Amino acid sequence: MTGGHLQIVVCGAGPAADVTQLLAAAKERAWTAAVTATPSARDFIDPQVIEAMTGYPARFTYQSSTSTRRILPAADALVIAPATYNSVNKIALGIADNYAMTSVAELIGRRIPTVIVPFVNSALAARAPFRRAVADLRHEQVRVLLGADDEWEPHPPGSGRDQQQAFPWEAAFGVAERLARNGPASGGGS
Numbered sequence: 162m163t164g165g166h167l168q169i170v171v172c173g174a175g176p177a178a179d180v181t182q183l184l185a186a187a188k189e190r191a192w193t194a195a196v197t198a199t200p201s202a203r204d205f206i207d208p209q210v211i212e213a214m215t216g217y218p219a220r221f222t223y224q225s226s227t228s229t230r231r232i233l234p235a236a237d238a239l240v241i242a243p244a245t246y247n248s249v250n251k252i253a254l255g256i257a258d259n260y261a262m263t264s265v266a267e268l269i270g271r272r273i274p275t276v277i278v279p280f281v282n283s284a285l286a287a288r289a290p291f292r293r294a295v296a297d298l299r300h301e302q303v304r305v306l307l308g309a310d311d312e313w314e315p316h317p318p319g320s321g322r323d324q325q326q327a328f329p330w331e332a333a334f335g336v337a338e339r340l341a342r343n344g345p346a347s348g349g350g351s
């Protein structure tokens with residue numbers, strides 16, 4: 162019996178290489194998972210490892226690998242992590258200029274419980290467009306893990322490599338699982 166199906170979207174930032182930690186957390190709780198990556202994230206992840214852990218090829222475009230094409234289960238939750246400055250801004254604006262952004266736009270529109278974990282430095286996080294994007298997404302009931310309450314803060318510019326070790330993969334899965342089980346009100350503060 163499975164706990165649910167987790168759709169994961171990874172963007173082009175260092176922690177993308179560690180998405181295996183999110184896959185392991187989901188597996189531990191008997192969830193299935195599949196990974197879609199933005200075009201920029203292609204350089205950060207190992208598609209073979211992801212396919213071995215999930216049973217599904219990592220998706221980058223509208224076309225999945227013809228040899229391994231499989232219908233994905235319906236998503237019970239969506240985790241976008243690491244979410245770049247670029248993608249957070251695009252998601253908030255509804256921009257769908259690649260497969261990952263298109264699927265995110267649709268899943269949020271279908272009210273699939275969604276958790277976004279940005280990985281941005283404090284200079285990018287201070288920009289007005291980013292702050293507006295986070296506020297708009299929260300207004301749309303998307304759970305953005307960022308700030309003191311979430312114990313996940315933007316890092317000083319140049320320190321991303323250190324911060325990568327602390328990326329809150331397990332917390333992201335825990336929030337997604339709670340949202341899927343109980344609805345948005347249970348996911349903690351927005």
Ligand SMILES: Cc1cc2nc3c(=O)[nH]c(=O)nc-3n(C[C@H](O)[C@H](O)[C@H](O)COP(=O)(O)O)c2cc1C
Nearest residue numbers: 172173174175199201202245246247248280281321
């Ligand atoms: C080595 C490397 C590390 C990067 N780290 C980050 C990061 O931590 N956060 C971020 O927002 N962008 C980071 N970027 C920049 C993004 O990859 C870039 O903005 C890209 O356009 C994001 O595309 P995406 O949002 O479609 O994945 C990094 C780029 C490179 C090459």
